[in-house]
Amino acid sequence: MLTFTIRRLVLAIPTLLFIALVIFLLLDMAPGDPMADQPLTIPPEVREEMRRALGLDQPVYVRFGLWLYQFFVVEPLVVIDHLFGTAYSAGQARVISWQFKSPVMDIIVQRLPQTLWVVGSAYMLGVLIAIPIGIVSAVRQYSVFDQIGTFISMVGFSVPTFFTGVLLIVIFSVNLGWFPSIYDTQLRVTDWSSFGQQVRQMALPVFVLALFNAAQISRYMRASMLDNMTQDYVRTARAKGMDERTVVLRHVLRNSMIPVVTVIALGVPSVFGGAIITEQVFKVNGLGALLITAINANDLPMVQTLTFIFAVLIVLFNLVADVLYGILDPRIRYD
Amino acid sequence: MPDGAPPILEVRDLRTVFRLRSGDVHAVNGVSFDLREGELLGVVGESGSGKSVTMMSLLGLLPSPPAEVLGGPVTFEGKDLLRAGPEAMRAVRGGRIGFVFQDPMTSLNPVFTVGFQIMEPLRKHLGLGKRQARARAAELLALVGIPDAGRRLDDYPHQFSGGMRQRVMIAIALACDPKVLIADEPTTALDVTIQAQIIELMQELRQKMGMAVIWITHDLGVIAGIADRVIVMYGGQIVEHAPVDALFANPRHPYTQALLTTVPKVQGERVRRLAVIDGQPPILGQFPDECTFRDRCPYAFDVCHRLNPQRYPVGEGHDAACFLNDPGLAPQRPVLEVVDG
Amino acid sequence: QSTTRGEDGNLNILFWQAVSILNPYLSGGTKDVEASALVLEPLARYDENATLIPWLAEEIPSLENGGVAEDLTSITWTLKEGIVWADGSPVTANDVVFTWQYCTAEGMGCAQEGKFEGVTNVEAVDDRTVRITFGAPTPFPWVAFVGGQSPIIQAAQFADCLGAAAAQCTEANTKPIGTGPFQVTEFLPNDVISFEANPNYRDPAKPAFATVTFKGGGDAAAAARAVLETGEFDYGWNLLLAPDVLASMEAAGQGQIVSAFGTNVERIEVNLTNPSPDLPEGERSTVAHPHPFLTIPEVREALSLAIDRQTLVDVGYGETGRPTCNLVPAPEIYKSDDAECAAAYDPERAMQLLEQAGFTDTDGDGVRENADGLRLSMLYQTSTNRVRQDFQALIKEWWEEIGFEVELRNVDAAVYFGGDPASPDTIEKFYADVEMYANTFEGTDPTSYLAAYTCDKIPSPENNWQGQNMNRVCDPAYEEMLAQFQGTADQEERSRLAKALNSYLTIENHIIIGLVDRGRVSAHSNTLGGVRLNTWDAELWNIADWHRLDN
Amino acid sequence: MADATRPLLSVRDLKMHFPITAGLLRRRVGAVKAVDGVSFDILPGETLGLVGESGCGKSTTGRAVLRLHDITSGSIRLDGTEIGRMSQSALRPLRPRMQMVFQDPQASLDPRMTVEAIIREPLDEHTRLSARHKRDKVLELMDAVGLNRRFAGRFPHAFSGGQRQRIGIARALALNPRLVVCDEPIAALDVSIQAQVVNLLEDLQERFGLTYLFISHDLSMVRHIATKVAVMYLGRIVELQAREGLYRDPLHPYTRALLSAVNEPDPVAARSRRRIVLRGDVPSPANPPKGCNFCTRCPDVMPVCREVDPATLEVGPGRWVACHLHDPAVMRGQTTRPFGTMGHRGPGPNPAPLDTPARSAT
Amino acid sequence: MTDAPAAGPSSATKMPMPGPDVRLAAAGASQWKDVWRQFRTHKGAVLGATFLVLVTLFCILGPWIWRVDPGDLDVRNKDLRPIYHALWDSGAKVAWAHPLGSDNLGRDLLASLIAGGRVSLAVGWTAMLLSMVIGTLVGVLAGYFWRLDGVLMRFTDLVLALPLLPLLLVMMLLFRDSLRAAFGPEMGIFLLIVTGIGITSWMNTARIVRGDVLALKEREFILAARSIGTPARRMIPRHILPNVMSSIMVSATLGLASAIITESALSFLGLGFPSDFPTWGKLLFDSTDRMADFPERVIWPGLAISLTVLSVNYIGDGLRDAFDPRIRGR
Numbered sequence A: 001m002l003t004f005t006i007r008r009l010v011l012a013i014p015t016l017l018f019i020a021l022v023i024f025l026l027l028d029m030a031p032g033d034p035m036a037d038q039p040l041t042i043p044p045e046v047r048e049e050m051r052r053a054l055g056l057d058q059p060v061y062v063r064f065g066l067w068l069y070q071f072f073v074v075e076p077l078v079v080i081d082h083l084f085g086t087a088y089s090a091g092q093a094r095v096i097s098w099q100f101k102s103p104v105m106d107i108i109v110q111r112l113p114q115t116l117w118v119v120g121s122a123y124m125l126g127v128l129i130a131i132p133i134g135i136v137s138a139v140r141q142y143s144v145f146d147q148i149g150t151f152i153s154m155v156g157f158s159v160p161t162f163f164t165g166v167l168l169i170v171i172f173s174v175n176l177g178w179f180p181s182i183y184d185t186q187l188r189v190t191d192w193s194s195f196g197q198q199v200r201q202m203a204l205p206v207f208v209l210a211l212f213n214a215a216q217i218s219r220y221m222r223a224s225m226l227d228n229m230t231q232d233y234v235r236t237a238r239a240k241g242m243d244e245r246t247v248v249l250r251h252v253l254r255n256s257m258i259p260v261v262t263v264i265a266l267g268v269p270s271v272f273g274g275a276i277i278t279e280q281v282f283k284v285n286g287l288g289a290l291l292i293t294a295i296n297a298n299d300l301p302m303v304q305t306l307t308f309i310f311a312v313l314i315v316l317f318n319l320v321a322d323v324l325y326g327i328l329d330p331r332i333r334y335d
Numbered sequence B: 001m002p003d004g005a006p007p008i009l010e011v012r013d014l015r016t017v018f019r020l021r022s023g024d025v026h027a028v029n030g031v032s033f034d035l036r037e038g039e040l041l042g043v044v045g046e047s048g049s050g051k052s053v054t055m056m057s058l059l060g061l062l063p064s065p066p067a068e069v070l071g072g073p074v075t076f077e078g079k080d081l082l083r084a085g086p087e088a089m090r091a092v093r094g095g096r097i098g099f100v101f102q103d104p105m106t107s108l109n110p111v112f113t114v115g116f117q118i119m120e121p122l123r124k125h126l127g128l129g130k131r132q133a134r135a136r137a138a139e140l141l142a143l144v145g146i147p148d149a150g151r152r153l154d155d156y157p158h159q160f161s162g163g164m165r166q167r168v169m170i171a172i173a174l175a176c177d178p179k180v181l182i183a184d185e186p187t188t189a190l191d192v193t194i195q196a197q198i199i200e201l202m203q204e205l206r207q208k209m210g211m212a213v214i215w216i217t218h219d220l221g222v223i224a225g226i227a228d229r230v231i232v233m234y235g236g237q238i239v240e241h242a243p244v245d246a247l248f249a250n251p252r253h254p255y256t257q258a259l260l261t262t263v264p265k266v267q268g269e270r271v272r273r274l275a276v277i278d279g280q281p282p283i284l285g286q287f288p289d290e291c292t293f294r295d296r297c298p299y300a301f302d303v304c305h306r307l308n309p310q311r312y313p314v315g316e317g318h319d320a321a322c323f324l325n326d327p328g329l330a331p332q333r334p335v336l337e338v339v340d341g
Numbered sequence C: 001q002s003t004t005r006g007e008d009g010n011l012n013i014l015f016w017q018a019v020s021i022l023n024p025y026l027s028g029g030t031k032d033v034e035a036s037a038l039v040l041e042p043l044a045r046y047d048e049n050a051t052l053i054p055w056l057a058e059e060i061p062s063l064e065n066g067g068v069a070e071d072l073t074s075i076t077w078t079l080k081e082g083i084v085w086a087d088g089s090p091v092t093a094n095d096v097v098f099t100w101q102y103c104t105a106e107g108m109g110c111a112q113e114g115k116f117e118g119v120t121n122v123e124a125v126d127d128r129t130v131r132i133t134f135g136a137p138t139p140f141p142w143v144a145f146v147g148g149q150s151p152i153i154q155a156a157q158f159a160d161c162l163g164a165a166a167a168q169c170t171e172a173n174t175k176p177i178g179t180g181p182f183q184v185t186e187f188l189p190n191d192v193i194s195f196e197a198n199p200n201y202r203d204p205a206k207p208a209f210a211t212v213t214f215k216g217g218g219d220a221a222a223a224a225r226a227v228l229e230t231g232e233f234d235y236g237w238n239l240l241l242a243p244d245v246l247a248s249m250e251a252a253g254q255g256q257i258v259s260a261f262g263t264n265v266e267r268i269e270v271n272l273t274n275p276s277p278d279l280p281e282g283e284r285s286t287v288a289h290p291h292p293f294l295t296i297p298e299v300r301e302a303l304s305l306a307i308d309r310q311t312l313v314d315v316g317y318g319e320t321g322r323p324t325c326n327l328v329p330a331p332e333i334y335k336s337d338d339a340e341c342a343a344a345y346d347p348e349r350a351m352q353l354l355e356q357a358g359f360t361d362t363d364g365d366g367v368r369e370n371a372d373g374l375r376l377s378m379l380y381q382t383s384t385n386r387v388r389q390d391f392q393a394l395i396k397e398w399w400e401e402i403g404f405e406v407e408l409r410n411v412d413a414a415v416y417f418g419g420d421p422a423s424p425d426t427i428e429k430f431y432a433d434v435e436m437y438a439n440t441f442e443g444t445d446p447t448s449y450l451a452a453y454t455c456d457k458i459p460s461p462e463n464n465w466q467g468q469n470m471n472r473v474c475d476p477a478y479e480e481m482l483a484q485f486q487g488t489a490d491q492e493e494r495s496r497l498a499k500a501l502n503s504y505l506t507i508e509n510h511i512i513i514g515l516v517d518r519g520r521v522s523a524h525s526n527t528l529g530g531v532r533l534n535t536w537d538a539e540l541w542n543i544a545d546w547h548r549l550d551n
Numbered sequence D: 001m002a003d004a005t006r007p008l009l010s011v012r013d014l015k016m017h018f019p020i021t022a023g024l025l026r027r028r029v030g031a032v033k034a035v036d037g038v039s040f041d042i043l044p045g046e047t048l049g050l051v052g053e054s055g056c057g058k059s060t061t062g063r064a065v066l067r068l069h070d071i072t073s074g075s076i077r078l079d080g081t082e083i084g085r086m087s088q089s090a091l092r093p094l095r096p097r098m099q100m101v102f103q104d105p106q107a108s109l110d111p112r113m114t115v116e117a118i119i120r121e122p123l124d125e126h127t128r129l130s131a132r133h134k135r136d137k138v139l140e141l142m143d144a145v146g147l148n149r150r151f152a153g154r155f156p157h158a159f160s161g162g163q164r165q166r167i168g169i170a171r172a173l174a175l176n177p178r179l180v181v182c183d184e185p186i187a188a189l190d191v192s193i194q195a196q197v198v199n200l201l202e203d204l205q206e207r208f209g210l211t212y213l214f215i216s217h218d219l220s221m222v223r224h225i226a227t228k229v230a231v232m233y234l235g236r237i238v239e240l241q242a243r244e245g246l247y248r249d250p251l252h253p254y255t256r257a258l259l260s261a262v263n264e265p266d267p268v269a270a271r272s273r274r275r276i277v278l279r280g281d282v283p284s285p286a287n288p289p290k291g292c293n294f295c296t297r298c299p300d301v302m303p304v305c306r307e308v309d310p311a312t313l314e315v316g317p318g319r320w321v322a323c324h325l326h327d328p329a330v331m332r333g334q335t336t337r338p339f340g341t342m343g344h345r346g347p348g349p350n351p352a353p354l355d356t357p358a359r360s361a362t
Numbered sequence E: 001m002t003d004a005p006a007a008g009p010s011s012a013t014k015m016p017m018p019g020p021d022v023r024l025a026a027a028g029a030s031q032w033k034d035v036w037r038q039f040r041t042h043k044g045a046v047l048g049a050t051f052l053v054l055v056t057l058f059c060i061l062g063p064w065i066w067r068v069d070p071g072d073l074d075v076r077n078k079d080l081r082p083i084y085h086a087l088w089d090s091g092a093k094v095a096w097a098h099p100l101g102s103d104n105l106g107r108d109l110l111a112s113l114i115a116g117g118r119v120s121l122a123v124g125w126t127a128m129l130l131s132m133v134i135g136t137l138v139g140v141l142a143g144y145f146w147r148l149d150g151v152l153m154r155f156t157d158l159v160l161a162l163p164l165l166p167l168l169l170v171m172m173l174l175f176r177d178s179l180r181a182a183f184g185p186e187m188g189i190f191l192l193i194v195t196g197i198g199i200t201s202w203m204n205t206a207r208i209v210r211g212d213v214l215a216l217k218e219r220e221f222i223l224a225a226r227s228i229g230t231p232a233r234r235m236i237p238r239h240i241l242p243n244v245m246s247s248i249m250v251s252a253t254l255g256l257a258s259a260i261i262t263e264s265a266l267s268f269l270g271l272g273f274p275s276d277f278p279t280w281g282k283l284l285f286d287s288t289d290r291m292a293d294f295p296e297r298v299i300w301p302g303l304a305i306s307l308t309v310l311s312v313n314y315i316g317d318g319l320r321d322a323f324d325p326r327i328r329g330r
């Protein structure tokens, strides 16, 4: 298992470098210019000057090389410096965002908490809702519960979040005034009341996203349960005199979770990708909002870094899914 | 031979229907038999004849829906199993009656250790603690002949060979000292040499523990070696029932006879050409009102197409469901030749 | 009115375009300039009536008080007495000089370089006096260090940030030390900025608020909702929403809408050159190929006449917009009389004009063509924005009624206004027949605005598509008039010439078809007092005076 | 038909090892020796039965002979042509001469193709007949295997197991092959159906002069159909004899164990019979024991068995066995009598011309 | 050859065999008929299919029945409420000319729904087909040729990591003018969007198909075809593709749904179709601001999207059951 993991990690390096290159070229080709949000009154010469200041006059390969160096050498050094108080990175230029004129990594680190809080807990909540729903729908296949569950999850899947989000705001923030419509990223949870506030402000976005996630995962769960319910070992468990609870919740569930857990793992990178639309609707300003504003502002270093981190996570969680499969399923042994 | 022993399991007129969207399937149609203490009852019949469904109906192991078990009673230790509550039924399953299934590869849960799977019924039925259960599980594994049993408790099923997995299945079935063991084709999936090991093991265990066994198979050879009495099933019905010697020496149902001739032998004269039973076994959309074997039967005559034969007694503990054995109809029909087994 | 600093607690401001930096020299973006107004201040500002008022300076220099040299080549400012930075150190003339050096340093890419155009030197005469020297006589010298775009920064803080190093000074760029009523405590780019009252602010009674939370993100509708409907925020900026939507939100009773008119005009620009994709790349939309029919004045006039500007206002802006034909809608002294043009919605006349120009619908497909078979078919582009798309739909309908064929295109704003020479979709490339956007000029002086319509400012492959003469106007008569305008200091004459220049482009020739004079719209909660919406400078210019009502 | 004494198929020292890779660089760390040095001949018109336990390499041998695997080493001569090293494309024209019938009649038929399309596929690949001709040929083949012509348009799932196996046989016969490898063609069928299929195979052999390599683990069925029988154990052929000899006088201890384990449907005989029950399981072909492959389970194991790999010797005309017990050279050096439990069953005359000294000592 | 046809007429009459093993069922029953028969027993699927057919017909035939141009601005009749609104609010501004009401520019909602449905469904179908084609191609090649497996699966990772928005922008930049010249403005942008959605949504299908092909390769009938000498170029269309069809169909139904949703998300992000080119997603998005005052403007397009996705999902369920021999007949 260990060698398998290491092997996959080693193989991932060239893949990721290639991905980085492709993303870079793609972004470079993309139309638009970091000057877009500057007022039209700025004279052309000034614009040209500003472009030069961003290094846009350099050829592509120089810029890509620089980015690679900064991302893989300078940024890790900064982390080391930060942890151990050393000064290896002193004087080295970091990856600087064009719109913020400050290091991309610092901003990403700043944004990470709210994304993890909102999108992450929505994902977890989605999973927590989805699994019991999937189990019950499978155990009572074609029952009323199953049909209603299917219906709700499909509606959750099919209604765009820009609509559900606004709908919830209109109902719960405007009319009922129960929850805030704007997320306060500066809220620090220090005591029960601030915790309550945090829960309240997370309630709406988390609900919108959780509905969406739960819809998908519960379908997987149901299918997986149905697959396993007809297996021979279930009959064995019954023949041993186990009660239905034990049969379903121990024997079937354990096996059904194997593919579902990998599906869940494969979905984790999307948590870090943030939820572009939901974040925008509730002004959570997490990584999704960061990415979309960076794209709109043509902030190439930011977009490049974010997408590349996303790619790393995708490759990584592909691996995690495989490893989890190996751990959960004793039959699979890599190497 | 436990000939006169009292029956511990009595099955009367058992019927099982699968109610499917595409229509009903009558898998078991009025099966009656009994099992005496300590005996080994062999059940033979070709695929789809209802052997497994019969046994699983007894213990309520069929998925319902679609399965519906009718008829009865099924008396075990004085209780009617078909009418017992779910709790009582669970106490019987695995506790008083053990079950071994055909396919050792899929019948064990792949994600739990073998030890855990053996300990489960021990803790449930005997209320053993973790330590005791583990000790007993190791004993059981050793009993079924797995070397180094204590250590192998922590292995997963896939780390065992097919034969060993079947031994584990047997260990699970025997865990709570059941009165009855139902073995549903326990050796069919195994190689001949391993099959021999399992058969030997079962005989040994039966002697040691003295339980009654129902052994389902489609291999007449296996039956010949181990059974005391034999039931032959066809189309969800018992077509012949006899002590083992009588069955092989004097089969009284055309199906049994044919079955005995289709199998080539490793000893004796090599037949130039194998005898065949033409056609296919039936799948019944309704309760059969006529003989289910009539389309493949070389002796079929008009009555066979009208009526479903009852089981005619033809000898001591020997009966066969064929009109050829009805003395009343005898004059009208061709003489039933007794084929030499 | 409050009398004690900080007694009104916290102020919540919502900018749906989030602030990314607090240094106007590194970003000309309105949102960034607005936010820095809380911290950084210029020498002088315009008030809501477009009057220049001294801010950090003692008084406005003028010819009369001798602050402006007779030959119009220099201007001398004097700082107010005793002004200190938020860290307590005094503001000196050196800071002003440094600000100039900072913006004009090599490799800096200063966004406000235009403010210092023509400035040859800035020098400290003494601790409180600075003199700005121009290379040529400058009739309107109140540009540098005037208004929110060119505030004074602290030399000490930015000393190491000159030139290429500017972008690396994260701390200075996000937490500048200023003279304004507030100072930054926390800066999360594109998300939230926290301010607290500047303890060293020159007016001890101000600001009334102890802290400000400056939140960004979302869209205009959400911002309006948060101020007008849920009351979570005190101030929402730039609420570009359909009037009926705004009105129904305001009905919730939590807040009120404020609006004011400035120089922002939503207009249609007519391409005088041929954008046809059949032309080879490099020749599309260049003066080498005049437009087949938009060069005909009747056609352009017909386009203008077919537009019902009042309906546009009703649909898109309501109270916050008014019909206009002008390019320069304000201030009053420079504004041509466009009342007739703006009210003229006359499709009949438009059709007549087209007939006159020889365009009739001969083949009955609803589209006019002339004798040469030239069809009046146009591509009409604008940026992606809901109101603009509504306008497109309406105008398309009107134009099609008089016999044009119109294809619509909307381009992502980042691309449309991006100016990327590689992209075919920028306003400069103008690969369409007509395009719509809004533009404004800063301050009150339209000189450089009107100066854009000269031959040398035509974007073309030669100048890498830079330049603001989108229409490709190239008329010696116009340029002559412009030169006159630029050389005159006499107010009467300037006014006359500015109107003539404006009319030439709009009312007379319909090269620029003005649509709506767009007011700025913001909203504040009913409990917030002191808001005076200013379109001539930063909206938050007088935030030191804002206070809580009825607490 | 060619010379009846020249083998149609001649296999020499066939090896088929599946590599096991491991480690960071996927280096090859070992091999599953599925087939490890197998030699046999099949004469035209003959049926060679190949028996052995699950996993001993029967199927792999069958597939390797048809070059469905790229073999590790050895020689395969079909009708005098060496095909062991041929490329797949060069092999294509030879494919019509050798065909295969598979174990699982369900799995070996494409569920999405009609019977006609299935039987026609070989014709499509190798002939240029017109559509009409092909259809005629398909219907003829269906007649030959006893399928009703009306069923040509049906899909496999609409047939019973026996009928499906007939479809598979018809497909194999479509190109008039000389050699047919039958890989457990009856294992998945019900007893009552098995006989039908075996009879059919026999009839077809007679009619078309086919040569069979008949793979099975059912010793009684092999006895019925095969003329020669090879017994495999862990990738090796341990014994190869004509049918009569093998069943009357099995030479290898493993063969004897196999035969004794067959359940005869005769309760009287069963009670008196003494089974040789082998202990333990078949070792993994990835890690075969040192010496004789069977030494871990052999009831007659000798010390030499754990050291030396026995050679395959012809102990009588057409009687080949790989066992030290039958190797005079080994037995001469043997001091203790090796035949522990085995004893010489029955007085049956040993047809081997040279009896081993060990045997004569009994 | 003695094996009489099992489904001889005599046995068929007396033993109707409707069991799970339909092997003996009516003569000539093809597999597709069988799937169809099975599909019919799934109530949800039939309902879904009916709805989908109706919606499709509504969108295709709608413009001939409801002859109002969705682009027509009728500013005097703007902000009309739907007719049914008059039932409880007699003061409501309604008109029979606009049965579902009109928007703030006076465009007819019913006509917009029809036109939007045409685009949304067309986007859904085409993007789904494209993504199925790519996904199947990659999946089959990766599964069948192990040499390609590594490369193609890494390629899949690459595409997974690609951000859709910049990709669409690049595509617009590179191809818009040539497409516009070749297909006209609306078709051109349609093709671009469809391609954009298609090429960023095939990865799941590819993974599933690859898994199926890997399993399929182990099946004996593939071996049988190889023993006949069938080369790969015929093996794939003849044996592999038909057998992965059921997985493809199931992921196709999901693909259709998510393509419709992606298109609506693009509207939200300001990419997508020109403004005078309604789609359900855009109608929904454009009306969110006014949803409190004019709920019908969000309810109708929202319902259209949801019900379409829901019905497509039920069809997928039905197809999966129908293709799965284990569930057949249950």
Ligand SMILES: Nc1ncnc2c1ncn2[C@@H]1O[C@H](COP(=O)(O)OP(=O)(O)OP(=O)(O)O)[C@@H](O)[C@H]1O
Binding pocket: B018, B025, B026, B027, B045, B046, B047, B048, B049, B050, B051, B052, B053, B054, B063, B066, B218, B283, E019, E020
């Ligand atoms: N879950 C089920 N649903 C529907 N029909 C079933 C089910 N289980 C069994 N049957 C049907 O019941 C009949 C009897 O099946 P059963 O499994 O008892 O046969 P068997 O004699 O055990 O055969 P085998 O030797 O193959 O195990 C068959 O026709 C089968 O198709």
Ligand SMILES: Nc1ncnc2c1ncn2[C@@H]1O[C@H](COP(=O)(O)OP(=O)(O)OP(=O)(O)O)[C@@H](O)[C@H]1O
Binding pocket: D018, D032, D033, D034, D052, D053, D054, D055, D056, D057, D058, D059, D060, D061, D217, D285
């Ligand atoms: N493609 C392969 N890769 C690796 N190992 C293989 C492969 N095919 C077969 N083997 C291994 O080779 C050995 C022989 O397999 P084979 O299928 O030939 O046995 P068999 O005698 O036909 O068994 P059965 O009776 O179960 O069909 C087994 O251990 C098997 O696991």
Ligand SMILES: [Mg+2]
Binding pocket: B051, B052, B053, B184, B185
């Ligand atoms: Mg069974």
Ligand SMILES: [Mg+2]
Binding pocket: D058, D059, D060, D184
């Ligand atoms: Mg095999």
